[in-house]
Amino acid sequence: xxxxxxxxxxxxxxxxxxxxxxxxxxxxxxxxxxxxxxxxxxxxxxxxxxxxxxxxxxxxxxxxxxxxxxxxxxxxxxxxxxxxxxxxxxxxxxxxxxxxxxxxxxxxxxxxxxxxxxxxxxxxxxxxxxxxxxxxxxxxxxxxxxxxxxxxxxxxxxxxxxxxxxxxxxxxxxxxxxxxxxxxxxxxxxxxxxxxxxxxxxxxxxxxxxxxxxxxxxxxxxxxxxxxxxxxxxxxxxxxxxxxxxxxxxxxxxxxxxxxxxxxxxxxxxxxxxxxxxxxxxxxxxxxxxxxxxxxxxxxxxxxxxxxxxxxxxxxxxxxxxxxxxxxxxxxxxxxxxxxxxxxxxxxxxxxxxxxxxxxxxxxxxxxxxxxxxxxxxxxxxxxxxxxxxxxxxxxxxxxxxxxxxxxxxxxxxxxxx
Ligand code: 2PG
Ligand code: MG
Numbered sequence: 001x002x003x004x005x006x007x008x009x010x011x012x013x014x015x016x017x018x019x020x021x022x023x024x025x026x027x028x029x030x031x032x033x034x035x036x037x038x039x040x041x042x043x044x045x046x047x048x049x050x051x052x053x054x055x056x057x058x059x060x061x062x063x064x065x066x067x068x069x070x071x072x073x074x075x076x077x078x079x080x081x082x083x084x085x086x087x088x089x090x091x092x093x094x095x096x097x098x099x100x101x102x103x104x105x106x107x108x109x110x111x112x113x114x115x116x117x118x119x120x121x122x123x124x125x126x127x128x129x130x131x132x133x134x135x136x137x138x139x140x141x142x143x144x145x146x147x148x149x150x151x152x153x154x155x156x157x158x159x160x161x162x163x164x165x166x167x168x169x170x171x172x173x174x175x176x177x178x179x180x181x182x183x184x185x186x187x188x189x190x191x192x193x194x195x196x197x198x199x200x201x202x203x204x205x206x207x208x209x210x211x212x213x214x215x216x217x218x219x220x221x222x223x224x225x226x227x228x229x230x231x232x233x234x235x236x237x238x239x240x241x242x243x244x245x246x247x248x249x250x251x252x253x254x255x256x257x258x259x260x261x262x263x264x265x266x267x268x269x270x271x272x273x274x275x276x277x278x279x280x281x282x283x284x285x286x287x288x289x290x291x292x293x294x295x296x297x298x299x300x301x302x303x304x305x306x307x308x309x310x311x312x313x314x315x316x317x318x319x320x321x322x323x324x325x326x327x328x329x330x331x332x333x334x335x336x337x338x339x340x341x342x343x344x345x346x347x348x349x350x351x352x353x354x355x356x357x358x359x360x361x362x363x364x365x366x367x368x369x370x371x372x373x374x375x376x377x378x379x380x381x382x383x384x385x386x387x388x389x390x391x392x393x394x395x396x397x398x399x400x401x402x403x404x405x406x407x408x409x410x411x412x413x414x415x416x417x418x
Contacts, residue, residue, distance in 0.1 A: 006023070014206070033112075043288060045337075047099050132378075142402055144169065166239065166240040171236030207388035222277075263290060282307055284309070284333075308333050
């Protein structure tokens with residue numbers, strides 16, 4: 001089946017910012033995909049093309065849309081729809097830059113995801129299976145969700161703050177049970193927050209988590225653990241944090257709240273938090289340029305917990321290879337729009353698996369109703385996801401898709417880490 005056309009339109013994400021929706025037609029098949037967008041972005045991410053005109057304060061994406069309608073459309077027309085690799089490399093070739101700055105990573109990745117959906121349709125198989133085939137993986141795994149229930153940092157308009165505090169129902173037996181555990185905790189946390197800080201404390205940040213009026217990090221984590229305990233799940237839930245520490249790194253030091261830390265002091269601080277609050281995973285504990293700090297952190301905690309690279313790696317093989325060599329971390333946060341194509345995302349995941357790293361498939365803080373990454377997590381058999389709190393349809397689109405997939409897999413469904 002051959003591609004008849006590729007086209008695009010400007011639509012809107014969960015923060016009300018313009019984003020790209022690509023549409024692809026092959027025979028009777030028409031499929032679409034929408035791109036997500038980050039706030040605490042890594043400086044080496046592929047370029048998200050924005051119009052920089054007066055409309056939408058420069059955030060319009062009509063240039064990216066036009067690149068799809070004209071250049072990408074003429075390049076891909078007539079290609080086989082199930083040739084994902086060829087489709088992606090044709091776009092990379094057309095762009096010709098390392099960071100997709102000509103066409104825009106938002107243009108390329110939306111077409112890439114829509115093409116994968118159409119490719120799966122053409123083969124009459126589910127998307128997760130199609131992505132699994134592309135990755136050479138046959139073991140479909142429903143991910144343990146890392147759910148960001150207390151938002152901070154850029155996602156909550158706060159400075160010098162750890163960005164995400166997540167509950168992870170590691171002890172659940174199924175994804176379905178993981179959802180029950182997480183939502184029950186979420187609702188208890190909501191009432192604890194309201195009791196402590198009044199009704200405004202029930203309001204939420206970009207990823208659906210609450211925004212605590214607490215300065216002290218320990219108090220925040222205590223509050224979450226209290227909710228876990230009241231819900232009766234202390235034995236089934238671990239915590240994870242995404243520090244997004246590039247945001248509070250200045251002149252070689254880290255600033256959290258009123259405190260200043262060197263990389264060594266910060267490592268000690270994380271070590272204490274890990275012991276006290278049953279933390280199994282720390283993401284972006286060090287800043288993207290602080291490769292020495294990363295190495296120290298992994299040397300100290302890497303054999304006990306998961307050390308996840310997000311801004312550090314930007315889902316890019318070049319940085320993953322460096323991090324493997326330097327033992328900078330032991331897990332990849334995988335974001336498709338960070339690298340800008342499905343094929344490259346799969347390559348990054350496979351390189352990580354090969355090095356015995358874990359992979360966490362992740363959303364962006366600016367999300368949409370597109371649930372592509374739910375299928376990707378299962379297809380890769382990654383075993384872990386990070387899609388925000390279990391509220392708001394931009395986040396629950398992914399969780400609800402995982403519930404459908406678990407049901408479809410029936411007895412063959414596996415939940416948990418790869
Ligand atoms: C992160 C992400 C998603 P953003 O830092 O991991 O939670 O945030 O999309 O803003 O980069
Ligand atoms: Mg992150």
